[in-house]
Amino acid sequence: MGKFIGALRFMLTNTDKVHIICFxxxxxxxxxxxxxxxxxxxxxxxxxxxxxxCLIPLVITTVHYFIFVSGFDGFLMRYSPMYLTAxxxxxxxxxxxxxxxxxxxASVVGVLSVVFYISFFISPTKAHNYTRKSxxxxxxxxxxxxxxxxxxxxxxxxxxxxxxxxxxxxVREAERESDPAKFADSVIMFCNExxxxxxxxxxxxxxxxxxxxxxxxxxxxxxxxxxxxEVIAVCTAEEVHSLGIKDGTVITEWNGKPVLQAAEEKxxxxxxxxxxxxxxxxxxELAGSGGESVEVSFIDETDTEKTVTLSALYNEHTYxxxxxxxxxxxxxxxxxxxxxxxxxxxxxxxxxFVLSAETIENVVSDNICFYAGKSRSKSRMFRSKLRKLREQxxxxxxxxxxxxxxxxxxxxxxxxxxxTKENMYSMxxxxxxxxxxxxxxxNMIRGDGEFADIKVVVLTNFECIxxxxxxxxxxxxxxxxxxxxxxxxxxxxxxxxxxxxxxDSIVCVNYPIGLALDKNGDPDxxxxxxxxxRDPVEVRIPFDYDAAMKIFxxxxxxxxxxxxxxxxxx
Numbered sequence: 001m002g003k004f005i006g007a008l009r010f011m012l013t014n015t016d017k018v019h020i021i022c023f024x025x026x027x028x029x030x031x032x033x034x035x036x037x038x039x040x041x042x043x044x045x046x047x048x049x050x051x052x053x054c055l056i057p058l059v060i061t062t063v064h065y066f067i068f069v070s071g072f073d074g075f076l077m078r079y080s081p082m083y084l085t086a087x088x089x090x091x092x093x094x095x096x097x098x099x100x101x102x103x104x105x106a107s108v109v110g111v112l113s114v115v116f117y118i119s120f121f122i123s124p125t126k127a128h129n130y131t132r133k134s135x136x137x138x139x140x141x142x143x144x145x146x147x148x149x150x151x152x153x154x155x156x157x158x159x160x161x162x163x164x165x166x167x168x169x170x171v172r173e174a175e176r177e178s179d180p181a182k183f184a185d186s187v188i189m190f191c192n193e194x195x196x197x198x199x200x201x202x203x204x205x206x207x208x209x210x211x212x213x214x215x216x217x218x219x220x221x222x223x224x225x226x227x228x229x230e231v232i233a234v235c236t237a238e239e240v241h242s243l244g245i246k247d248g249t250v251i252t253e254w255n256g257k258p259v260l261q262a263a264e265e266k267x268x269x270x271x272x273x274x275x276x277x278x279x280x281x282x283x284x285e286l287a288g289s290g291g292e293s294v295e296v297s298f299i300d301e302t303d304t305e306k307t308v309t310l311s312a313l314y315n316e317h318t319y320x321x322x323x324x325x326x327x328x329x330x331x332x333x334x335x336x337x338x339x340x341x342x343x344x345x346x347x348x349x350x351x352x353f354v355l356s357a358e359t360i361e362n363v364v365s366d367n368i369c370f371y372a373g374k375s376r377s378k379s380r381m382f383r384s385k386l387r388k389l390r391e392q393x394x395x396x397x398x399x400x401x402x403x404x405x406x407x408x409x410x411x412x413x414x415x416x417x418x419x420t421k422e423n424m425y426s427m428x429x430x431x432x433x434x435x436x437x438x439x440x441x442x443n444m445i446r447g448d449g450e451f452a453d454i455k456v457v458v459l460t461n462f463e464c465i466x467x468x469x470x471x472x473x474x475x476x477x478x479x480x481x482x483x484x485x486x487x488x489x490x491x492x493x494x495x496x497x498x499x500x501x502x503x504d505s506i507v508c509v510n511y512p513i514g515l516a517l518d519k520n521g522d523p524d525x526x527x528x529x530x531x532x533x534r535d536p537v538e539v540r541i542p543f544d545y546d547a548a549m550k551i552f553x554x555x556x557x558x559x560x561x562x563x564x565x566x567x568x569x570x
Contacts, residue, residue: 001034006440007371008158014124015495022064023117030089030113034106047487056094057086071131072501075543078127081116086270088112112227124497124514131505135175135183138502142509151494151512157529160189164189181210182507187507191270197465197492216288222322223251223283227543231259234552235322243308244300247553248545253297254286254304261543262286273491275531280487288319302480325552327463328402336403343385344345349562350564351394358407358467369410372511373443379414386451396455396567406466413445419481426474430515437521455570456481457563460537467491469525488533488542493525
């Protein structure tokens with residue numbers, strides 16, 4: 001009962017109450033209509049009035065639409081349970097004079113309405129429509145709302161007033177010039193200052209007409225930093241080969257500045273939560289930053305520093321190639337979902353299991369499992385797949401969590417339970433009140449231990465986020481599991497649900513509003529203002545020249561190869 005009450009408090013804390021009240025009013029009206037039908041069903045005049053009264057929920061939702069949705073129909077999905085309820089209220093009207101028909105339709109409508117209300121209530125969301133406001137007014141409204149509801153404001157020491165003062169001049173300039181790209185860029189820059197992987201920005205404007213400062217050019221190469229500190233060129237195109245730059249060439253300067261200094265100044269953090277991860281990603285973005293040409297200094301084959309001018313190329317995709325190869329991202333993003341939960345033997349001893357998302361079958365089940373902290377169906381699935389691998393000779397296992405896009409932390413807890421005999425704390429839900437974090441629920445990993453004797457390497461990277469972050473951290477606590485990667489996980493673990501859509505639907509900002517707590521009562525996973533990872537890898541996979549060539553040039557899965565060798569040697 002305590003967990004139920006805690007989950008209920010969490011829902012109430014992280015849901016806009018005006019919508020819950022509005023939906024509740026519709027249900028109350030439906031109940032009143034049912035009572036009135038019972039009393040008036042034998043009176044013709046009263047029944048005509050009753051049918052008209054059945055339109056009230058539709059009127060309420062129509063008003064709701066024009067206040068909260070109009071201008072951004074993307075919110076229709078959020079409020080669809082309420083709108084559907086208002087519509088199905090009309091179904092019993094068709095059978096109002098038929099006793100049996102009315103009884104059946106009214107019963108079905110009643111059950112569906114309760115289901116819709118529950119599904120609406122248990123999904124934390126605070127959505128705000130500022131599409132009818134100007135650039136400056138909508139940006140100010142975003143700042144004020146995030147100051148109220150952004151869950152990591154205190155943890156990350158965010159001064160929203162200072163950030164508004166910093167970026168409002170750019171917003172005003174965008175408004176004067178009627179430039180949606182400049183407006184969107186200002187919002188992105190503001191959001192990057194939060195260094196939160198759960199803060200996402202989606203933009204919608206004519207990209208052929210308006211230019212963004214974040215639009216990357218292609219000069220025929222990308223860059224990456226090795227463990228030695230050297231920066232080398234990767235994914236090079238033929239156009240730069242003729243100038244002496246090829247895969248593995250050491251790059252020293254970019255537009256007259258030392259390349260690492262240029263990356264720090266030109267690309268300050270990229271919005272990545274973990275600073276060391278940001279430093280890696282910044283080089284990919286620096287390689288696409290400049291005008292129609294850039295000056296690049298490098299060490300040629302005679303060990304002499306040389307400077308050349310690179311012209312911007314067209315119809316190239318160097319940045320995407322480099323980013324995707326480094327993160328081991330499949331060509332199609334949808335492949336992450338289709339490969340999820342895939343299991344196979346890599347050789348006669350090493351098993352391989354892909355966990356690219358902690359997903360459950362539907363939204364309602366997902367929310368119930370999230371609050372309960374367990375998922376029996378996923379536990380059975382994990383056990384079945386791992387047993388099949390063991391029957392095929394598995395002595396050790398690689399769990400691939402690179403690019404894990406998150407989902408439901410309860411799913412990851414069920415996987416962890418199979419690799420430990422001990423019960424352990426995973427994550428709790430909470431609320432912040434009077435400057436303190438209050439724990440409302442606790443999710444525990446109930447040790448099963450069937451595979452506690454199996455040595456495991458978990459591969460992670462900077463694209464492992466949210467519930468994936470939690471799962472990777474929990475697995476790393478186990479003595480038979482090693483968390484490994486070239487980079488740390490993303491460093492973002494709070495509960496999403498905040499959404500603000502700004503002027504003319506040009507920008508949509510999503511952010512976390514629900515508090516997830518670790519065993520010490522602090523926000524779980526997320527970095528502080530210092531951007532130091534709180535769930536770093538236990539073993540850093542070496543990233544030297546040979547590793548870079550395997551990843552970027554030869555397109556091999558170097559990290560997986562390393563993991564298998566590590567397990568064989570341990």
